Amino acid sequence: HRGRPRPRIRLITCLAAHHSAGLSAPLGEQPDDRQPDLAPAGADAIQTEQRSAELFDFPLLSRTIVVARDPQGLTAGGQARLAQSMVQLDEGILPALGETRGYGITNAIGDRRTMARERSTTAIAPLLFPLDVGPTGRTGAAQRYARDHVAPAVPGAFVGVTGAIAARAEQADVIQEHLPLVEVVTLLFVLAAVGLYFRAVAAPLVNLVAVALAYLVSIRLVAALGKMVGVSVPSEVQPIVVALLFGVVTDYSLFFLSRFRLKLTEGHSPHDAARRTTAELTPIILTCGLA
Numbered sequence: 001h002r003g004r005p006r007p008r009i010r011l012i013t014c015l016a017a018h019h020s021a022g023l024s025a026p027l028g029e030q031p032d033d034r035q036p037d038l039a040p041a042g043a044d045a046i047q048t049e050q051r052s053a054e055l056f057d058f059p060l061l062s063r064t065i066v067v068a069r070d071p072q073g074l075t076a077g078g079q080a081r082l083a084q085s086m087v088q089l090d091e092g093i094l095p096a097l098g099e100t101r102g103y104g105i106t107n108a109i110g111d112r113r114t115m116a117r118e119r120s121t122t123a124i125a126p127l128l129f130p131l132d133v134g135p136t137g138r139t140g141a142a143q144r145y146a147r148d149h150v151a152p153a154v155p156g157a158f159v160g161v162t163g164a165i166a167a168r169a170e171q172a173d174v175i176q177e178h179l180p181l182v183e184v185v186t187l188l189f190v191l192a193a194v195g196l197y198f199r200a201v202a203a204p205l206v207n208l209v210a211v212a213l214a215y216l217v218s219i220r221l222v223a224a225l226g227k228m229v230g231v232s233v234p235s236e237v238q239p240i241v242v243a244l245l246f247g248v249v250t251d252y253s254l255f256f257l258s259r260f261r262l263k264l265t266e267g268h269s270p271h272d273a274a275r276r277t278t279a280e281l282t283p284i285i286l287t288c289g290l291a
Contacts, residue, residue, distance in 0.1 A: 050131065062102070062126030062127055062128055062163065063138075063163045063164040063165045064126070064127045064129070064138045064139065064141075064142045064161065064163045064164075064165045064166060065124055065125065065126045065127065065142075065161070065162050065163040065166075066102075066124065066125040066127065066142055066145055066146045066150055066159070066160075066161055066162075067122070067123075067124050067125075067158070067159070067160050067161075067162055068082065068122070068123045068124075068125075068150050068151075068153075068154050068157050068158070068159050069121060069122045069123075069157060069158045070121060070154065070156065070157035070158065071118075071121055072121075073119070073120050073121055074106075074108070074120050074121060074122075074123060074154055074157060075154075078153055078154035078155075078157070079106065079108055079120065079123065079154075081152075081153035081154070082104065082106075082123050082125075082150065082153050082154065083104060084153075085145075085149040085150065085153055086102060086103070086104045086125060088149075089101065089102055089125075089145065089149075090102065090103075094145070094148075094149060095148075096141075096144055097141055097144065097145055099129065099130055099133065100127055100128070100129060100141045100145065101127070101128040101129075102125045102126055102127040102128055103125070103126060103128075104123060104124070104125050105123070105124050105125075105126070106120070106122065106123040106124075107119060107120065107121060107122050107123075108120040108123075123154075125145070125150070126163075127141065127142055127145065129141070135165050135168065135169060136169070138165050139161065139165055139166050139169045142161040142163075142165075142166065143161055146159050146160065146161055147159075175238075175239060179238070179239050179242075182239065182242075183242060186242075186243070186246050187208070187246075190204070190207065190208075190211075190246055190250050191204040191207075191208065192204075193250075194207050194250065194253070194254070197254070198257060198261070203257055206253065206257065207249070207250055207253040207254075207257075210249050210252075210253055211245055211246055211249045211250070214245050214249050215241070215242065215245050218241055218245060219238065219241055222237065222241065252285050255281055255285065256277055256278075256281060259277040259280065259281055260273050260274060260277045263276055263277055
């Protein structure tokens with residue numbers, strides 16, 4: 001019948017949404033996090049780390065570092081305990097750190113004139129991991145080593161974890177902590193703007209459903225394509241996808257809804273207005289999306 005929605009269209013939409021839900025894990029739940037950056041598997045930096053692992057059993061490039069610092073100076077006993085813990089770490093006898101290795105660097109030795117302006121104030125321990133240990137495992141191991149072995153060795157000193165891996169983990173935590181608030185504020189703003197523009201309740205709800213479906217498809221499609229081409233997509237991409245989808249989908253929803261309302265005012269039936277709107281705008285929006 002002309003005035004009724006086509007069941008076939010509803011069925012295809014539901015199947016697409018259901019299939020996208022199982023297409024791939026979301027970005028924040030990717031099981032393989034061995035490559036922590038948005039970089040191809042054959043990137044020079046990754047190949048260098050793999051080559052160092054082949055030559056020396058462990059990659060000599062460390063992106064996870066434990067720091068101990070006391071501006072008043074680390075005591076000789078504290079530095080000795082730090083050295084002892086490093087030896088135990090390299091021997092693989094520390095609890096829960098069996099695969100972790102490292103080496104120590106301190107400003108307690110060397111020529112003051114060329115090496116450092118301070119003496120015996122800082123000790124760092126770049127940690128080394130097998131290539132199959134991901135960012136989460138590296139950060140956790142570094143935190144355990146700092147908490148259980150470094151901090152007790154130098155009481156009163158600042159002890160922390162730094163490096164690219166730790167900084168990125170902290171960045172991801174900050175993003176995940178504030179992302180829900182950003183999403184809620186954006187959602188309320190879009191709903192209010194669309195509702196006021198059309199002076200209707202259904203219009204913002206239609207836009208919200210479109211954004212939700214686009215998000216379910218896009219976030220899993222990006223992860224699936226990344227896995228297919230050997231690229232690890234970081235979870236920090238998620239808020240960017242959310243922001244882009246809210247903007248793009250809302251823009252196109254306004255196009256469709258405005259043209260649909262115009263067709264209704266011209267005297268077309270709802271079914272005919274929807275058909276004409278789709279026929280006129282779909283090629284334009286498809287071209288914009290592919291451009």
